[in-house]
Amino acid sequence: xxxxxxxxxxxxxxxxxxxxxxxxxxxxxxxxxxxxxxxxxxxxxxxxxxxxxxxxxxxxxxxxxxxxxxxxxxxxxxxxxxxxxxxxxxxxxxxxxxxxxxxxxxxxxxxxxxxxxxxxxxxxxxxxxxxxxxxxxxxxxxxxxxxxxxxxxxxxxxxxxxxxxxxxxxxxxxxxxxxxxxxxxxxxxxxxxxxxxxxxxxxxxxxxxxxxxxxxxxxxxxxxxxxxxxxxxxxxx
Amino acid sequence: xxxxxxxxxxxxxxxxxxxxxxxxxxxxxxxxxxxxxxxxxxxxxxxxxxxxxxxxxxxxxxxxxxxxxxxxxxxxxxxxxxxxxxxxxxxxxxxxxxxxxxxxxxxxxxxxxxxxxxxxxxxxxxxxxxxxxxxxxxxxxxxxxxxxxxxxxxxxxxxxxxxxxxxxxxxxxxxxxxxxxxxxxxxxxxxxxxxxxxxxxxxxxxxxxxxxxxxxxxxxxxxxxxxxxxxxxxxxxxxxxxxxxxxxxxxxxxxxxxxxxxxxxxxxxxxxxxxxxxxxxxxxxxxxxxxxxxxxxx
Ligand SMILES: Nc1ncnc2c1ncn2[C@@H]1O[C@H](COP(=O)(O)OP(=O)(O)OP(=O)(O)O)[C@@H](O)[C@H]1O
Ligand SMILES: [Mg+2]
Numbered sequence: 001x002x003x004x005x006x007x008x009x010x011x012x013x014x015x016x017x018x019x020x021x022x023x024x025x026x027x028x029x030x031x032x033x034x035x036x037x038x039x040x041x042x043x044x045x046x047x048x049x050x051x052x053x054x055x056x057x058x059x060x061x062x063x064x065x066x067x068x069x070x071x072x073x074x075x076x077x078x079x080x081x082x083x084x085x086x087x088x089x090x091x092x093x094x095x096x097x098x099x100x101x102x103x104x105x106x107x108x109x110x111x112x113x114x115x116x117x118x119x120x121x122x123x124x125x126x127x128x129x130x131x132x133x134x135x136x137x138x139x140x141x142x143x144x145x146x147x148x149x150x151x152x153x154x155x156x157x158x159x160x161x162x163x164x165x166x167x168x169x170x171x172x173x174x175x176x177x178x179x180x181x182x183x184x185x186x187x188x189x190x191x192x193x194x195x196x197x198x199x200x201x202x203x204x205x206x207x208x209x210x211x212x213x214x215x216x217x218x219x220x221x222x223x224x225x226x227x228x229x230x231x232x233x234x235x236x237x
Numbered sequence: 238x239x240x241x242x243x244x245x246x247x248x249x250x251x252x253x254x255x256x257x258x259x260x261x262x263x264x265x266x267x268x269x270x271x272x273x274x275x276x277x278x279x280x281x282x283x284x285x286x287x288x289x290x291x292x293x294x295x296x297x298x299x300x301x302x303x304x305x306x307x308x309x310x311x312x313x314x315x316x317x318x319x320x321x322x323x324x325x326x327x328x329x330x331x332x333x334x335x336x337x338x339x340x341x342x343x344x345x346x347x348x349x350x351x352x353x354x355x356x357x358x359x360x361x362x363x364x365x366x367x368x369x370x371x372x373x374x375x376x377x378x379x380x381x382x383x384x385x386x387x388x389x390x391x392x393x394x395x396x397x398x399x400x401x402x403x404x405x406x407x408x409x410x411x412x413x414x415x416x417x418x419x420x421x422x423x424x425x426x427x428x429x430x431x432x433x434x435x436x437x438x439x440x441x442x443x444x445x446x447x448x449x450x451x452x453x454x455x456x457x458x459x460x461x462x463x464x465x466x467x468x469x470x471x472x473x474x475x476x477x478x479x480x481x482x483x484x485x486x487x488x489x490x491x492x493x494x495x496x497x498x499x500x501x502x503x504x505x506x507x508x509x510x511x512x513x514x515x516x517x518x519x520x521x522x523x524x525x526x527x528x529x530x531x532x533x534x535x
Contacts (some may be wrong), residue, residue, distance in 0.1 A: 054416055078422035090417035092410045103406050104421045135413075154422055 003029045004066075005158055005189050006051070011060035013043075013050050020046045022213040023060065028158065033180075033190045034219065035200045037235055038210035044193045045087060048160050051191075052084050053077045064158075081109040083156035087163045089147040091135040095146030098131040099148055103211070108155030114186065120149040123182060148179055153189075159183060164194045177203065197237055201225065209234050241375045246492055252381050254488020255388035259443040260461055261468040261480045262395060263436030267476020272411050272431050273325050274333045277340035279462025281437045285310060285444025286453045287348060290357045303445055310441030314434030322433055323426065347454070354455050359448040384446055391439070392481060399477065408432065412475075422513035464491075467519050473532025482530060486514045 006028040013021040021043050022135045028034050030086040036044050049055035051062060062070045069077060078084075092100050101120060107113050121128045130138065138146060144164070151159055164180065165173035177199050183190060184203065194200045201207060201221035207218035209224070211234055217224060224231065231237055264278045285306060321340065325333045361380045368376040399405040410418045412423050418425050444457070451457075468487050472479025494514040497530030522530065 013413070052420055054420070073424075073426075074416070074419035075422050075424045078420055084417075086417065086422040090414050090420070092413040094409045094413050095406060099406050099409075101412055103403075103423070106422060150421070175322070 003028045003031075005064065006191075007022070007061075007063040007066075008047075008051070009061045009063075011047070011050060011062065012058045013046055014058050015046075015055075019026065020213050021050065023056075024210070024213070024215055026208060026215060026218070028189050028191060031187050031189055032206065033184050033204045035204035035207045036191055036193045037197070037207060038199070038209065039234070039236060040202075042210045043213040044210055044214075045162055048084070048162050048191070048193070051077075052082060074125055078154060079106075079109070081155075081157035083151035083154045083159050085144070085147045085151050085159070085161045085164070087166070089140075089143045091138065091143050091146055093134065094138040095135055096131065097127055097133050097135065097138070097146055100146055101127075101153055102134055104150040104153040106154055109157060112155050115152040115155050117153065120153055123179065125150050138195065139172075141168050141175065144168065144172075144176055145179065148176070150181075152183065156188060158189045158191065160191045162193045164192050165196060165199075166194070173199070197235065241372070242496070244371075244375065245377065246496055247489065248377060248381070248385075249516060250489035250492035251386075251485060252385045252488070253492055254485035255385050256443055256447055257394070257461075257464060257468055257488055258481050258484035259388055260391060260440050261465040261472070261484055262392075262477055263439040264430060265469045265475055265477065265480045267436045268469065270408055270432055271322075271326055273322060273337075274330050275322070275337045275436075276334055276462060277337040277344065278465065279458035280341050280344040280360050281310065281313075281440035281458075282444035282447075283348065283455075283458030284313075284344060285441030286359075286448045287352045287357075287444075288441065289445035290359050290453045293359055299359075299449075299468055303442075306445050307438050307442050310438040311434050313441075315430055317435040317437070318430045326510070327431070333446070341458070344458075348455065357453040359453060361449040375472040378450075380449060384450070387446065388435060395477060404428070404431075413499070447491045464515065465526030467515050469529075471519055471522050471529055473529030475533070476529070476531035479529055479531030486518065490514050490518055512513065 004027050006026070008024055010028040011021055011024040012019070024043070024047055026034075036047070038044050042134075046055055050057045051067075053072055053076075057070050061068060064077075064080060064082065069080065072080070073085070084090075092103070095103065099115060105117055126142055127145055127149060130142065134145070135146070156165075161180070165176050168176065174195065180190065180192065180203060192200060192204070201224070204221050205225045207217065207219065207221045208215055216234060217230070260278070260282055264275065267273050267275050267278070272444065286424075288306040288309060289299070289302055292305055293299060296302055296305070317340070322334055325336060365383050367383070368378045370376050381529070399408060404514040407423050407428050410423070412430060415425060464487065468480055468483045470482035471486065472481070491514065494512075526532075
């Protein structure tokens with residue numbers, strides 16, 4: 001268990017009276033890339049928001065580096081090393097590209113500074129050309145690059161991407177996948193939600209499938225591909 | 238009116254407008270950034286004026302009183318945010334109005350207990366007493382000029398602070414996406430506490446510096462609150478730039494409304510109408526631009 005970064009155990013969550021997560025358990029190891037899959041409304045975003053402290057967990061436990069983090073505030077979680085690229089990107093429209101990045105820049109939990117402003121700009125040359133643009137003047141792909149670059153500037157140990165390539169043209173989505181590859185090679189653990197089953201399976205070490213607020217599959221991507229019947233009912237493919 | 242009167246009144250109007258800006262900017266910031274309608278904002282203006290009066294009596298120096306008063310207001314703001322306001326961010330406007338109305342009643346009662354219900358006046362500090370001769374037959378009080386200058390400096394600092402500092406970036410980010418701001422490790426609660434306290438000190442500071450040119454009286458808080466709301470609505474909720482322009486407009490219209498003589502059928506309609514003129518302006522602007530001059534469309 002020494003290399004486990006995240007341990008989620010029997011996690012439950014509610015929106016008011018509606019019970020959305022029904023006992024989710026999930027581990028993420030250091031440096032591991034985990035694909036989180038499931039049809040619409042199965043609870044992927046809710047699980048992510050619980051990890052980020054944006055939605056309260058009603059019961060169960062969440063550990064990060066072995067420490068209980070279930071009741072910590074979102075900004076504390078971020079400073080402990082969890083970074084979030086949300087559905088819809090979460091770009092600050094009234095800040096310039098440069099300000100979006102500078103706002104996020106900070107050393108990581110153990111003082112690491114692997115991702116600096118300059119390194120992010122080198123990795124995302126398109127952002128470099130648009131530093132003084134307002135957040136709302138970017139294309140969808142540029143927004144996603146900004147959102148990922150911004151998350152990396154917090155020097156996280158875990159990067160969570162919700163709907164990583166949603167709404168992007170195939171070529172732009174390619175760019176995003178290769179950026180995720182760079183992140184993976186830099187040793188940051190990632191939890192990725194995306195509709196592109198093939199690309200996601202290719203890049204991940206593990207696939208986790210959710211159905212109705214619970215985990216129904218948690219193994220290697222190759223094992224998942226061997227189960228066509230389940231794939232059809234779980235993911236509709 | 239001769240040219241000299243027009244000039245004097247214009248300067249008075251601008252000075253009144255700048256002072257209104259200081260009060261209204263806190264109101265519009267707290268609304269625009271935190272989404273809280275704080276109708277107790279006028280109370281802080283009133284508290285500032287009474288503080289100026291009583292500190293003047295204690296320490297005998299307007300300037301030391303000013304420093305002490307602003308510090309007290311800052312602390313008061315921090316405590317109030319922690320005690321009450323932070324619970325209002327996710328509530329609807331009715332609840333915000335009810336809680337802050339409760340604060341008005343508390344502050345009014347406290348004022349009555351501590352300072353009584355009398356009307357007071359604060360002398361103009363010696364350093365700034367007297368007038369300067371603008372032209373041969375035109376003099377203007379130095380204190381009013383100083384007051385306008387201070388307001389302009391604070392306004393500039395505020396614009397620069399919001400556009401060019403890290404705190405300003407956090408404020409704008411929080412306005413755009415609160416969840417995302419937290420997710421980047423920013424303690425937005427602390428930012429809000431600071432903004433609220435800043436708004437309180439601005440209102441109290443306005444009350445303090447206006448004390449020497451107007452009287453200090455129990456109802457001064459609600460009076461300034463109403464005019465400040467007119468400013469905020471005309472300028473557009475949450476817009477600092479809008480608050481500045483609206484405050485100047487309101488200051489000028491209100492000031493000129495009081496001195497213009499317009500006889501209709503032998504009746505001078507203006508002094509009586511002047512109280513209404515700013516509300517007429519607000520109604521007109523709301524008809525043409527419901528979101529206010531610089532408000533965002535919803
Ligand atoms: N704010 C909310 N209030 C109430 N119910 C919600 C809320 N957000 C999500 N839900 C419900 O919770 C369930 C899980 O939603 P969630 O967004 O976690 O699913 P998801 O797997 O991310 O779906 P998608 O693929 O569409 O993004 C859904 O039934 C949804 O309707
Ligand atoms: Mg989702």
